[in-house]
Amino acid sequence: MSIPKTYHLVTLGCPKNDVDSEHLERMLTGGRLEPVDEPSAADAIIVNTCGFIEQSQAESMETVHELAAGKREGQQLIVAGCMTQLYGNQVRQDVPLIDHVFGAGEWQQVAKLLSVDVDAVFDIPETAARxxxxxxxxxxxxxxxxxxxxxxxxxxxxxxxxxxxxxxxxxxxxxxxxxxxxxxxxxxxxxxxxxxxxxxxxxxxxxxxxxxxxxxxxxxxxxxxxxxxxxxxxxxxxxxxxxxxxxxxxxxxxxxxxxxxxxxxxxxxxxxxxxxxxxxxxxxxxxxxxxxxxxxxxxxxxxxxxxxxxxxxxxxxxxxxxxxxxxxxxxxxxxxxxxxxxxxxxxxxxxxxxxxxxxxxxxxxxRFVGRKLEMLVEGLGETDDGEPVVAGRTYREAPEVDGVVVAMGVAEPGTKVEVEITAASEYDLFGEIA
Ligand code: SF4
The missing domain is CATH 3.80.30.20 (tm_1862 like domain)
Structure with missing residues (x-):
C-alpha cells in the first residue's frame, strides 16, 4: 500500500471530540498529510466516533456505514474514538470494509499508521483546541x-x-x-x-x-x-x-x-x-x-x-x-x-x-431588549429586502448549544461590535449595530 498523502476526517459528538480531532489533525498536517473536503479524494478516511448514548452511537454507525459504502479501492477507512473504545470488535464485525479500529485517545497510533513520524511532531499537546x-x-x-x-x-x-x-x-x-x-x-x-x-x-x-x-x-x-x-x-x-x-x-x-x-x-x-x-x-x-x-x-x-x-x-x-x-x-x-x-x-x-x-x-x-451588548461577529448575510445583517453571539450564548444574535448592519466576522437589542424570541436576540 502506498504512503497516504491526503485524509478526510469526520468528527462526531461533543466539543471534547472536536479538540481530539484537532490534536490528530495537527499531527497529520505536521506529518505533511493534506486534509480534503470530499471523502472520495482522500487516501485515508478517519471517523472520530461518539459513544455517549445510544442515539450518538447510532449516528456514528450510520456515518461509518455511509463512508464504507462509498469507499474505493486503495482507500483506508479508520474508525476511532469513544464508540470503538466500547464496541470496537462489534463495529469491525458489522462493517467489514473498515481497515483499522482504534479506541479513544489512540491518536498517535492513528498518525503512526498513516506514516507520520510522531516523534518529530511530538510537542503537539492533547489539549490542542479548535x-x-x-x-x-x-x-x-x-x-x-x-x-x-x-x-x-x-x-x-x-x-x-x-x-x-x-x-x-x-x-x-x-x-x-x-x-x-x-x-x-x-x-x-x-x-x-x-x-x-x-x-x-x-x-x-x-x-x-x-x-x-x-x-x-x-x-x-x-x-x-x-x-x-x-x-x-x-x-x-x-x-x-x-x-x-x-x-x-x-x-x-x-x-x-x-x-x-x-x-x-x-x-x-x-x-x-x-x-x-x-x-x-x-x-x-x-x-x-x-x-x-x-x-x-x-x-x-x-x-x-x-x-x-x-x-x-x-x-x-x-x-x-x-x-x-x-x-x-x-x-x-x-x-x-x-x-x-x-x-x-x-x-x-x-x-x-x-x-x-x-x-x-x-x-x-x-430582559435584554433595549440594552446594548458586545457581540462577537461570526457571519454576514442579508435580509429578504437586501439589507445587510450580521450574526454572532454575545456573552449570553455559548457556541453550538445556545441561541444566536442577528443584527442589522455591517461588520467583519471575528470583530466585536456593540449591538442594541430591539427584540427577542425564546432563544435568540435581534438588534442593530450601535
Ligand atoms: S461521570 Fe459522566 S456525567 Fe458524571 S461528571 Fe463525569 S462525565 Fe459528567
Whole structure:
C-alpha cells in the first residue's frame, strides 16, 4: 500500500471530540498529510466516533456505514474514538470494509499508521483546541472520577487527567494569536481541574482562570462549560465576577431537581447548595446567564419526582435548559436497574419540561431588549429586502448549544461590535449595530 498523502476526517459528538480531532489533525498536517473536503479524494478516511448514548452511537454507525459504502479501492477507512473504545470488535464485525479500529485517545497510533513520524511532531499537546470562527475550545482536562450511574464516560476516558497550567497558557496564546476572541473551557468536569495534580478540591480552576485572564490581558472572552454542582465554590464565583475576561455565564449540568432521583443517579443532591450558589452568582453578577441540562425519565422516576424537577426549573429560572431523555447505556450502573420507563413516558416528560422552559427562556431573553451588548461577529448575510445583517453571539450564548444574535448592519466576522437589542424570541436576540 502506498504512503497516504491526503485524509478526510469526520468528527462526531461533543466539543471534547472536536479538540481530539484537532490534536490528530495537527499531527497529520505536521506529518505533511493534506486534509480534503470530499471523502472520495482522500487516501485515508478517519471517523472520530461518539459513544455517549445510544442515539450518538447510532449516528456514528450510520456515518461509518455511509463512508464504507462509498469507499474505493486503495482507500483506508479508520474508525476511532469513544464508540470503538466500547464496541470496537462489534463495529469491525458489522462493517467489514473498515481497515483499522482504534479506541479513544489512540491518536498517535492513528498518525503512526498513516506514516507520520510522531516523534518529530511530538510537542503537539492533547489539549490542542479548535478555532471555529472566532471561538476556540480549550480542553483543560480529560477523564472523570465521578460515579454518575447513567454515564459511561469514565469507562471510555478513564480517570481525571488535568493539563498542566503552563501548557494551557501556551495553547491559549497560540489560539489568540491565530485569531480566537473567545476561549471556551471544556472538560468532562472543568471544576475538577488540578485535583489530580495535588490541588485541594475545587481550588484549581479559580487560579487557572486568573492565570489565563492575566496572560491574555482581559481581552479574550473566557467561558466556563461543564461545572460540577458541588464544586461551584464561593471562590470560583468571586473570581468570575472579578476577572474582566471571564464572561458572566456558567454551564452547570445538574441532571435533576429531585433528591430521590439524584440519589439514584449518584449525583450531588444538596439542592439547598444549588439555590445558594445561584443566589450568590446573581448577587455578584446580576446579569449572569445560567445554563443547565437535565435527564427526563431516569429509571424509577415517579411522576412526583418529575414534578419536583419541573418545580425546581421554575424556581431557578435558568436562561438555557437542555432536556435529554434517559438513554440506556451498557456498562453503567443504571442500565442494571429494573424500573426503566417506557419511551412514551420519557418523551412526554421531556416535552412537558421543554414547554415550561420555553416560557422561562422567553422571559429571560426579554430582559435584554433595549440594552446594548458586545457581540462577537461570526457571519454576514442579508435580509429578504437586501439589507445587510450580521450574526454572532454575545456573552449570553455559548457556541453550538445556545441561541444566536442577528443584527442589522455591517461588520467583519471575528470583530466585536456593540449591538442594541430591539427584540427577542425564546432563544435568540435581534438588534442593530450601535
Ligand atoms: S461528571 Fe459528567 S462525565 Fe463525569 S461521570 Fe458524571 S456525567 Fe459522566
Amino acid at each position: 478555532v471555529d470562527g472566532p471561538s476556540a475550545y480549550l480542553k483543560i482536562s480529560d477523564g472523570c472520577d465521578a460515579p454518575c450511574t447513567f454515564c459511561v464516560i469514565p469507562k471510555i476516558k478513564g480517570k481525571l487527567r488535568s493539563a498542566p497550567a503552563g501548557l494551557l497558557l501556551r495553547e491559549a496564546r497560540r489560539l489568540v494569536d491565530a485569531g480566537a476572541k473567545e476561549l471556551v473551557l471544556v472538560a468532562q468536569d472543568t471544576t475538577a481541574w488540578g485535583e489530580d495534580l495535588g490541588m485541594p478540591a475545587a481550588s484549581g480552576l479559580p487560579g487557572l482562570l486568573r492565570m489565563l485572564d492575566e496572560s491574555l490581558g482581559g481581552e479574550t472572552w473566557l467561558r466556563l462549560m461543564y461545572a460540577y454542582p458541588s464544586r461551584v465554590s464561593a471562590e470560583l464565583i468571586e473570581t468570575m465576577a472579578e476577572l474582566p475576561g471571564v464572561v458572566p455565564y456558567l454551564d452547570v449540568p445538574l441532571q435533576h431537581g429531585s433528591v430521590a432521583t439524584l440519589r439514584r443517579m449518584k449525583r450531588p443532591r444538596d439542592l439547598e447548595k444549588v439555590h445558594g450558589f445561584v443566589e450568590h452568582l446573581r448577587r455578584v453578577m446580576p446579569d449572569v446567564v445560567l445554563r443547565t441540562s437535565v435527564i427526563a425519565g431516569f429509571p424509577g422516576e415517579t411522576e412526583a419526582e418529575f414534578e419536583e424537577l419541573v418545580q425546581f426549573a421554575r424556581a431557578i429560572e435558568f436562561d438555557h435548559l437542555g432536556v435529554f431523555t434517559y438513554s440506556k447505556q451498557q456498562w453503567t450502573e443504571a442500565d442494571g436497574h429494573d424500573d426503566h420507563l417506557p419511551d412514551e413516558v420519557k418523551h412526554e416528560r421531556r416535552d412537558r419540561l421543554m414547554t415550561v422552559q420555553q416560557a422561562i427562556s422567553a422571559r429571560r431573553t426579554q
